[in-house]
Amino acid sequence: DTVMTQSPDSLAVSLGERATISCRSSQNVLYHSNNKNYLAWYQQKPGQPPRLLIHWASTRVSGVPDRFSGSGSGTDFTLTISSLQPEDVAVYYCQQYYRTPYTFGQGTKLEIK
């Protein structure tokens, strides 16, 4: 299985400041024939199912605020929240969908400092 490792496990950021979460894959998730990274980011708030934020590593889903951005390629990826808002408190997961099983990272808990 492809192992996804996120860092840090938890993060406290002040309102209005930048939050950065990293995700590393044990295997490449860039498919060279279409130059796409098979990597998604999800947000999960307490008591709710996960919500897809970003797929193809950097494509925001409709309705997701533009303060959320994804970057990276191959095995190293980043989710950035440019200006943290109170409603962004959640656990964030990366997931590779290059090869089954489509494994998730362990999650990063984001809190307000």
Next chain:
Amino acid sequence: EVQLVQSGAELKRPGESLKISCQGSGYNFTTYWLVWVRQMPGKGLEWMGIVYPGDSDARYSPFFQGQVTISVDRSINTAYLQWSSLRASDTAMYYCARLGGLASDASDIWGQGTMVIVSS
């Protein structure tokens, strides 16, 4: 509205069997893979397996292979996750989700989750 609606919470004894469901609506159910994801209390997301409603093709994570069965009934737009003999360690929230809605295999639509508690 595109949605997945899951069956209600379950409280079972160890050794009992269980089948939970996930019904899709608002889209062509047979043309998108569905995934089952486990979330144990206070823990992260675990990808269990997928099923293609169009032909009932089911594929499992090696970790869950042989532990659960994933199936589908196309006539009622419903996917299932079942156990033949539950263990306490199966206590978790189980989510179904759709793959491929955005022309990628990310999960764009999620059910609300089914809480399964296994306790003697």
